[in-house]
Amino acid sequence: MDFRKLSIKELNRISVEEFKQSEKLPLTVILDNIRSLHNIGSVFRTADAFRLERIILCGITACPPHAEMHKTALGAEFTMEWEYYADTCEAVKKLQAENYKVLAIEQCEHSVMLNEIYIDTHEKYAVILGNEVKGVRQEVIDMCDGCIEIPQFGTKHSLNVSVAGGIVLWEISKSYLSIFNK
Amino acid sequence: MDFRKLSIKELNRISVEEFKQSEKLPLTVILDNIRSLHNIGSVFRTADAFRLERIILCGITACPPHAEMHKTALGAEFTMEWEYYADTCEAVKKLQAENYKVLAIEQCEHSVMLNEIYIDTHEKYAVILGNEVKGVRQEVIDMCDGCIEIPQFGTKHSLNVSVAGGIVLWEISKSYLSIFNK
Numbered sequence: 001m002d003f004r005k006l007s008i009k010e011l012n013r014i015s016v017e018e019f020k021q022s023e024k025l026p027l028t029v030i031l032d033n034i035r036s037l038h039n040i041g042s043v044f045r046t047a048d049a050f051r052l053e054r055i056i057l058c059g060i061t062a063c064p065p066h067a068e069m070h071k072t073a074l075g076a077e078f079t080m081e082w083e084y085y086a087d088t089c090e091a092v093k094k095l096q097a098e099n100y101k102v103l104a105i106e107q108c109e110h111s112v113m114l115n116e117i118y119i120d121t122h123e124k125y126a127v128i129l130g131n132e133v134k135g136v137r138q139e140v141i142d143m144c145d146g147c148i149e150i151p152q153f154g155t156k157h158s159l160n161v162s163v164a165g166g167i168v169l170w171e172i173s174k175s176y177l178s179i180f181n182k
Numbered sequence: 183m184d185f186r187k188l189s190i191k192e193l194n195r196i197s198v199e200e201f202k203q204s205e206k207l208p209l210t211v212i213l214d215n216i217r218s219l220h221n222i223g224s225v226f227r228t229a230d231a232f233r234l235e236r237i238i239l240c241g242i243t244a245c246p247p248h249a250e251m252h253k254t255a256l257g258a259e260f261t262m263e264w265e266y267y268a269d270t271c272e273a274v275k276k277l278q279a280e281n282y283k284v285l286a287i288e289q290c291e292h293s294v295m296l297n298e299i300y301i302d303t304h305e306k307y308a309v310i311l312g313n314e315v316k317g318v319r320q321e322v323i324d325m326c327d328g329c330i331e332i333p334q335f336g337t338k339h340s341l342n343v344s345v346a347g348g349i350v351l352w353e354i355s356k357s358y359l360s361i362f363n364k
Binding site for chain 2: 001002005006008013014016019022038042045046047048049050072074075076079104106107108110111114115135136138141142144146147150151153154155156157159160163164165166170171174177180
């Protein structure tokens with residue numbers, strides 16, 4: 001079979017204006033004290049790719065615009081909606097008041113393995129990615145409606161945070177793919 | 183429900199020695215001219231987490247040990263098996279001679295969408311991640327047994343290469359999870 005690479009034009013990506021007006025997945029990403037500008041930028045790029053509705057930046061997580069973040073966000077920091085909360089708990093509280101199911105990506109007692117999650121596409125979700133070293137803080141986890149764990153079988157404790165985010169956002173987004181394929 | 187964070191001890195990660203002796207997924211990652219040491223290191227970390235058998239570094243892709251790569255690999259560059267080929271096509275040829283199905287991660291005509299791939303767990307696979315700007319080269323793609331595309335709905339052309347790798351390796355690894363859960 002001929003696997004000819006598609007040109008940028010053939011990818012038919014939407015414009016910033018079209019993106020802003022398009023239907024989004026009811027899925028918000030919360031960044032709880034992410035230190036690395038590369039990781040923040042990379043999450044913006046992933047969120048743009050899966051057309052998520054919003055990123056909530058919390059605590060020490062830097063906000064756009066930022067030259068270093070731009071190196072990995074590549075402009076997605078200008079298409080994605082974002083908000084900032086000094087206190088991650090406040091963000092969780094607000095989302096739950098709006099009927100979001102808030103899920104921490106963390107290795108916890110009673111975590112649900114990512115290959116076993118059930119996504120109800122009539123619900124709205126928010127997932128929390130935690131600090132590179134400390135993960136999601138226990139006080140934030142204590143407020144959550146659930147925890148998702150990525151099964152891991154290696155020597156390291158965890159995946160890179162932007163990679164973990166990509167994997168979880170892909171897995172959840174898959175449940176909603178029909179929105180964009182109709 | 184109580185979502186108590188697990189301690190590092192409770193994660194029960196295996197040691198480097200156990201890792202080296204453990205059964206791996208029959209899945210190899212080929213890095214075709216990856217420029218960023220952060221991306222290379224991050225792929226090492228992902229490959230360790232999913233207990234892949236090997237990483238093949240090609241062309242300008244840097245080899246361990248490297249201080250800058252270590253910042254994202256965090257030691258996974260010492261657990262993972264790796265090989266180097268100056269020419270990516272040589273690596274593909276060798277793997278195909280060993281009956282691997284070699285799949286490029288690329289947006290091509292006739293690409294299979296990642297949510298529609300079929301993995302035969304009796305087969306061995308290799309996936310190719312391409313350069314940050316140019317992707318997988320057409321001459322490499324032309325040798326492949328297939329192309330996998332991650333469905334994307336945003337304004338950007340593509341995901342970060344280590345994030346794309348994480349997503350694809352997770353999706354393929356899922357098919358083999360029973361190996362580690364038995």
